[in-house]
Amino acid sequence: MRGKKSDLHRNPDDPPRWRANKARGRGTYENDRPPILGMVGRETGWACFRVCLDTKEETIRATVAGETAEEACIFTDENRSYLWLENEKESRTRKAVDHSEEWAEDQDGDGVREVHVNTIEGIWTSLRNRLRRFRGVHKDHLSGYVAMFELAFNHDEITPALLQRMCGV
Template sequence: MIGFPVDELLSEEECYRYLKRSLHPEGLFCPNGHELPDDQAPHDRRRTPIVDYRCRECGAVFNIFTGTVWSKTHYDPSTIVMLLRGFAKGVPTKQLTDEMDLAYPSVLKRRHRIQEAVQQGQRVGLPGEAPKDGLPDPEVEADEMYQNAGEKRKPHRNLDDPPRQRANKARGRGTYENDRPPVLGMVGRETGWACFRVCVDTKEETIRRTVAGETAEEACIFTDENRSYLWLESEKESRSRRAVDHSRGWAEDRDEDGIREIHVNTIEGIWTSLRNRLRRFRGVHKDHLSGYVAMFELAFNHDQITPALLQRMCGM
């Protein structure tokens, strides 16, 4: 999972320079796009090392956080760095607020904003992850996971709408409506990149729309016996399907070359990591589940935090 070293970020000045360098690698600009001259003195130093500048062209006052999810924040640079690190590594909000003596509601709200920013930027094609047009791999494994996710912390004052019990034992396949939203996961066998999408259900139309949007047109999709993938066997479909019959085992060797290539073991193994990450939060509201899954995707596809990733997390 993603690494976020902090050995060089042991002071407010170092944290400030790190954030400035990561968020503004091409230099600082005002909200209207005017470049800040290298020799311009700060306009306001009261929150040093965070300083405000006034644009000589338009008069706008700004700092390194203007236009990001940290705009107008009162947190110190070191607090922001540690929160970003915690969010990226999946540290629960309660643990972060207890360790850093911060207000839980404000940090949780900030976390949701950052996760929304990551989710909105999933298709920008950063290095080390799937490009804008989806996974480029010729072979992709696809599978679904069902995650118990209700309406955490939402009051249920209507007697006809009581909160569900902790163990959701709803029969049948999970859906968004019965508080077991499905997560459709795809992983490329060549690149190792993965993408995950929270869906409202696992009907054929939903699966088709998601898979078609995240895989190459000529890709071979490896699945289990789920009938929602039958559209892949149509003669009009450019993609193809190879489904493993789990009644015969976890993998099959149909071409008799000694390699059991028909399986979905890779994506099924990834579900363990996603479940372990979500379990730490002691429940997630289903409206925010896609944000937590998006953060998991970001952490899964990258070994180290980069300026590009920080810019995405900060909504730039």
């Protein structure tokens, strides 16, 4: 039989469980808040998500370079981990929005705010809503949940051909 909220705990030496990890700063795998790097094509709408160990430049660079085209223009927030995209030797370019200043930027003065990250921000909301159903996901299993979200996001319907590709047939 379950107790009521007003009932005292059976074992006073057993502390109550903590809810959520409220650590400040950027998440890492070590502090139990693994970051998820998300990318979405502006023209294709195709999304890609990767659970990372940290948000260091080396980690971000390897993931972005592996998942984007050589000549891609990458729209980012103000995170310093993307500064490598501004190197002259890098074939990809970067356009960044400083969220402390504005939500989008008009870089060419035509009145259209073409530099924004609203597309991926909307997808983050969908991913958070999907994960919220599970009331917490262990970090070792997070990549599987994220992969399932990516699959559902990128495919409107699961067809026999998709299942065959997934199974390697």
